[in-house]
Amino acid sequence: MKAKLVTQKALETLKSNTQKALNRSLDRHIKLAVTGFSGSGKTAFITALVKHLTSQATKQNLPFFDVVREGRLIAAKQVPQRALDIPTFDYQAASACLLADEPTWPASTQRINTLTLALKFNCESGLRSHLSPTSTVYLELIDYPGEWLADLPMLSQDYQAWSEATLELLQRDAYKSYSDSFLSLLATFDPNEKVDEQALKNLAQSYQQLLTTLKNETKLAQLQPGRMLIPSDLAGAPILQFFPVKPLKEITEHTQYQQLQARFEAYKQQVVMPFYKQHFCQFDRQLVLVDVLSALNDGPDTLQEQQEALAHVMQVFNYGKSGFLKRLFYPKIDKVLFAANKCDHVTPSQQADIALLLNDMLGEQSNDLRFAGVSVESMAISSVQSTQAKLVNDAGEQLECVYGKVLGEQQWTTYLPPQPPNHCLSAQQWPDHGFEFLSFYPQKARQGNLNHVRLDHALQFLIGDKLV
Known part of the structure; x- marks a missing residue:
């Protein structure tokens, strides 16, 4: 009986790997690494991505995601996992937190989870358009505790x-x-x-x-x-x-x-090694989420430590251009997006500064990736919007503020964020009073819809070229 079960599991694994290899060879399977340390927002990002693609994929909501803006996305839906030994990402529970009357952030991840999203679209050009007017790409996402990512170095x-x-x-x-x-x-x-x-x-x-x-x-x-x-x-x-x-x-x-x-x-x-081999060796694209504002709150030592941690973790992954055979047998990450998450905790005019700060934190890592032929981008995003921009008149001066419900409090607050730096500061350059950026609950959904900041930009960079 035991041998029979082992054989059945081996067959299921072989079947899954064969199907992935076929889809990979046709450029129909994308394995996206959603990476980030604890508290960076990986679970919320995956939840928002699924929600926007399955029920909010409109030109008004995702105007910078080409397949949506051009009206070519037919539909997207979650499909069953082929990896039967890995729990499926609990999208329903996570989305219920964000869509509740009093929304909260989803619980932090305590184990490995995976989810596959099928995106069906009208082909615009390339080999696919000659074979069929429509095509389907399978987007595989992995969620895991950020604490385990820190072990890879x-x-x-x-x-x-x-x-x-x-x-x-x-x-x-x-x-x-x-x-x-x-x-x-x-x-x-x-x-x-x-x-x-x-x-x-x-x-x-x-x-x-x-x-x-x-x-x-x-x-x-x-x-x-x-x-x-x-x-x-x-x-x-x-x-x-x-x-x-x-x-x-x-x-x-x-x-x-x-x-x-x-x-x-x-x-x-x-x-550590089994975790790495099973989940981190065959990615095609990578999103690196960084909570820059919380690091600034902690002080110069923590900002420096975050910079070091990013450098150490980035050395673990396989980067470079992947041709047909490499993509099939030895895939490498050919696009990396670094995202300063929770950017709406500062004002719209300040968001560019935290993107520049993140870019400065990357230093040589970004340059090395480009030298290896990898497309690299950094931007400020909020996968789930939690504040609104608000202008306040103070003695005739217009102050740009944000309005939201601060974590741990019941009342909504109008808040004037401190000015974030647009580059790494030395300990001597650090302001005497430090930084104090507030954290907020998710914004209440309107008619069951979530809001975002530049999620469509992120999607276009990460997978837009696969949906043509």
């Missing part, structure tokens, strides 16, 4: 390099007050002693509590290992019970250091 590190980088981060001025308790315990730990399971467990729990505190109190992205924050079925397993220690000149067998090193390597090979 660990694949290129050994335990010593990871420990050094992590301890350096924890001892920065902005985070040392949170880290003091763990660092004090670590100072009493002797890595050269024989393995004491209880001592390792206690320190691992202290480190896990530190990561949880940093997640709740800061906007740090590189909180590793990410599974400590969302352990799922690994809760309590020794593979998660490791933490950074100062490097040793000599490593002795059967010591606590060697045990931590072994757990770190096991975590990479048994947890």
